[in-house]
Every structure is written in C-alpha cells, then in structure tokens.
Amino acid sequence: MTNTLHRYSEHYATERPRDPEPVRDDFVVFAMATRGVNDDDLVAKYRAFLRLALKHRPVNIGDATRGGAFRPQRALDPTSHWRRDTGADAEAVIAGIEGHTTVAAVFDRYENMRAFVAELRDADLGISVNISAPMDEANRCCREAGMTRHSVEYSLGFCGRVDKLPDSLVLELTTMCGHGMISAALARKMIDWVKENRRGAAEAARVMARFCSCGVFNPSRAEAILESARTRNP
C-alpha cells in the first residue's frame, strides 16, 4: 500500500523543467506495526503517535481503515447547504482506532514535521515510522533529529499510457489522496468553482479532503494549489 509514494509535482513531468520549484509544504509522517512482531498494545501506540502529532499543528491526520480528520457526514439536513460544519475532527480519528492500520499525520511546515519526528524518537513507541516527502528534506530531518535512515524508497514517476493522465494541476490535487479516491473530475469541478468564485479555495480543498479514505490528503497545499489555479492554466 504505497499510499503516499507518488504525490505529483512537476519533478515527475515527462519533460521536466531544469530547476523545478521544490515542494515545501507537504510532509507525511506515518506509523505502522507488523503483525506478531511489534503489535503489542497497538491501539495505545497509534493513539500516542497521533496525540504527539497534534502538538505540532498537522493539517490532517488519519487512520487508513477509518478515514481522516475531514469526513463525510451520514445524516445532514437541507440547512446544511448553508450551515455545514466542514472542520477537522481529530478526536474522531483517534477514538476510531481499533487495531491494525496505518496512522498518518500531514504537515505543511518542515519545522513542525521535524519537531514531531524528534518527539517520536524520544517516545520510542517501537513501531515503524516513515517520512513521505522530498528525499533531501527527509534526510535532513533525520540528521537534525540525530537519527540514521534505515531504508529508502524512491518514486520513479509514471510510464505507460501517460496520455490518459489528467493535467498537472489536477494531478497535484488528486495524487495527494494516494489511494486515488479523489477523482480527477471532482478536482476539475473544484478548480472551476474556485475560478467562478462559487466556493473559496479552502472550502473546495475540504470537499476533496472528505473523499481521502486514510487522511493523508493535505488540505493546506490543496488550498494553495486551488488559489493559484484561479489565474493560471495547467
């Protein structure tokens, strides 16, 4: 389940620009236990991971079996079209953890992510922790936190029928839900609605976040992308 491996930026374009702008607002830290190896007291460890994350202002957290902090609601009424609560519910994520899963926290600032990782190292939960981010930034975080990388996995981008892929702007949005649950059509619809001023960029980002079934979607980065989409082509 490589749910955060292939988050698109122009570094993966078929014809890459010479010096693409670095991605500075998207860092995913996730934890996973292994059956029969380090899954003792698992729920408590996962909850401790997420509680530590909340101290460092994540923009989303999630449980791969139950969803993220932005969730669809099962029972709305017509007034919700004007008075809907679209905020994050971190406590629902933490309370919903039942057993084996992957828990994740998403940050839009390197400093917050680094501070969280340093606390994780000290907490010594014993479960596997990974950073999914630009490799140099993850390596820098390890060095600054006094840790040695154990393993690395590179995203080598896309091949095959790349002509079937949507435009780069849509890809940047949809690949932030690594499981592909945010459709290209929904991303296009939200881009259009923001351009038409039918929805604000933040609100449109939260609509998309509700479809990400494990909570690794970065609504902060999505908001920035949607805001920039007001005036530019893909």
Next chain:
Amino acid sequence: MRIDPEKCVACGNCLAVCPMGAIYIDPALNRARVNADECVECFACYRGMSREHLNPRFVRAIRKAAHLLRFRFDPEPDICPTDAFAPDDLQWPRLVRRAFSDPQVPHESTGIHGRGTAEVKTNDVTRRVGEGEAGFVIEFGRPGVGARFRDIERVTRALAELGIEFEPDNPVTSLMSDRKRGLLDPEILDEKVLSAIVEIKTRLEEVPMVLRRIRRISPEVNTVISIGVSTRCGAGGEEPLREMLEREGYPTYRGKTNLGLGRAAAVHDAG
C-alpha cells in the same frame, strides 16, 4: 455499486466523485446509473458522499419547480440528497475489484488494508529488503486510470522471463496461476481495478535491467504504471540507489524514508 432508481433524483452530484467516471445520467430514465464494466467497486461514492436522506418525490418536485423558473441552486458538491447508492453483493470474480480498489477493505491474502503489502514501510523490523537488495513496487492504474488484470499480466509475464520471483505475500501474486511464468488466473483477466501493485525483489545491480524491461513493455499496456524502488541504507544512512536511478534517467526527488524506529517486541522486552 448500484444506484436505486426509485431514490435517485438525477442531481448529478455523484458524477464528479467517481474516480473511474463510471456514473452517468441515463436520458431514458432521467436517473443516474453506474456502468458496471467500468465500476471498480472502490466505494468512493458510497462512502465519500454525505447524505441527507430526503424524500425523493419532494426533492424532484423542488428540482422541477427550480428548473421551470430557471432558478440555479448551488448545492453542496458532495451530497447524495436521497441516499440512493446501494452496494451489490459481490461474487467471484467481480469481488477482486473491491479487494484492489477499496482501501478500507483488508485483502484476504495479506490481512493488510489496501493494494500491496507493507513493502519498505516496516523494513526496519521485517528486513524484507536487505543490504545489496532492491524492492520494487510496480503499480498499475493509479492515478485515476484504472487497470484490467489482462494488462497487468503482460508485465508479470515479461518480468517472469527475466527470472524474477514475485513477492509471495502480495495480493497480485496470490492470484497467479503460474508464478514461474507470471500468469494470472484466467477468470480475472477482464476485471478492472482502481489499482494493483506487483512486488518483486532483486539484487541492486539488477535494478537497471528491470527498469529497462518495464519501460520497454509499458507502451503495450492500456494503463499507467507507477514505479517505486527501495533499498536498505548503510550503517551511516548512506544508500547506493540514487546515483543508479539518476543514471537511468529517473526522478529521485520524492519517496519514503524509513526512520528505523521499529523494534520487535521480544527485543524490547529483553532490553
């Protein structure tokens, strides 16, 4: 997935949320329908949409009046007003669609939610990929294209010709009828999934050969392929893969870094 025509009011909200674009408004019925051949049973519509549970007749009457008055209602984009989605009871071989497409359903072969295995994410305790080795995750269909197993088999056959062994605990491997030749169960070849991941492990020096083989066969498949490759770092955190990948022309900008914080419980107890 099915849409109950008694409940659907053809509001069209669900059309945009389907990752496969499999939902459309049937002009004869004036109701939304699901193209069963394109639907991958990912449940994005069923689980992702909020619901209002309104009376369909009431909503249709309101919509009709608004239409006559050329009144443009600006609804929430992710609500099914009448809770019209109805999951089907999936049978073999169609049920493989959901196993590979719905990330909240654990795959029977691995017990892991999602489409692959733990690959490098738990390598600090599983040691699946050791020093001098490379782990590949070759993913089909994502982002947003979907894949038929017939196309996946083209690549598994090509990899098998290289003498590659497939990861035994991987969901795609569990569907192989002949692992030596990379053949999948013929019954599933036309099934479409949102994403499926083939996993293999090689020696580091074999990485360029495997990448070239995938690159050569990729124009023959009717979907998109995403590749990830991993390795164990040295004692000082150094890793030998980056230079090799860049030499082959691949981006090495982004990926996962396993921090090595995992630890087997027995070791913990002893320590």
